[in-house]
Amino acid sequence: MATVVGGALAAMLLAGLPGCPTATIAGIPCPGCGLTRASWAVLRGDLAEAHRLHPLVLIVTPLYLGFLAYAALDYVRGEATRPRSPRAARALSAAAMTVLVLLLVVWLARFAGFFGGPVPVQRAWS
Secondary structure, eight states: OHHHHHHHHHHHHHTTOOSOHHHHHHSSOOTTTTHHHHHHHHHHTOHHHHHHHOTTHHHHHHHHHHHHHHHHHHHHHTOTTSOOOHHHHHHHHHHHHHHHHHHHHHHHHHHTTGGGSSOOOOOSOO
16 A cells, blocks of 8 residues: 555656645645645754745644654554543544644735745646
8 A cells, every 4th residue: 555655646747746645636725735845944053944835834743753753653662552541532632633724824824924824836737
């Protein structure tokens, strides 16, 4: 399965298509549009560019990387298949819903012209 997904992504990049399905099909940015470019800007030390690309980059990217590291650690320890405590599951769900709501609010605000407006995207066809 990973080979198929990787091959499809490689074919998209070689064909010059944008990597985001929302941008490809609808021609509009998705709620997370700009986060990858913003994360790279943070790594380069360009915080102004990172904020321009996505104002939530300093919140969403560390949380995402933390969730990935936690899941990887659970997998390595063999705990990935163990059920979570109800309290931990509620906390994780609350954190995920908060981030989702923040992403949607910023996404809608950008369409209204806030935070520099929507991130420009490339559509697969005109």
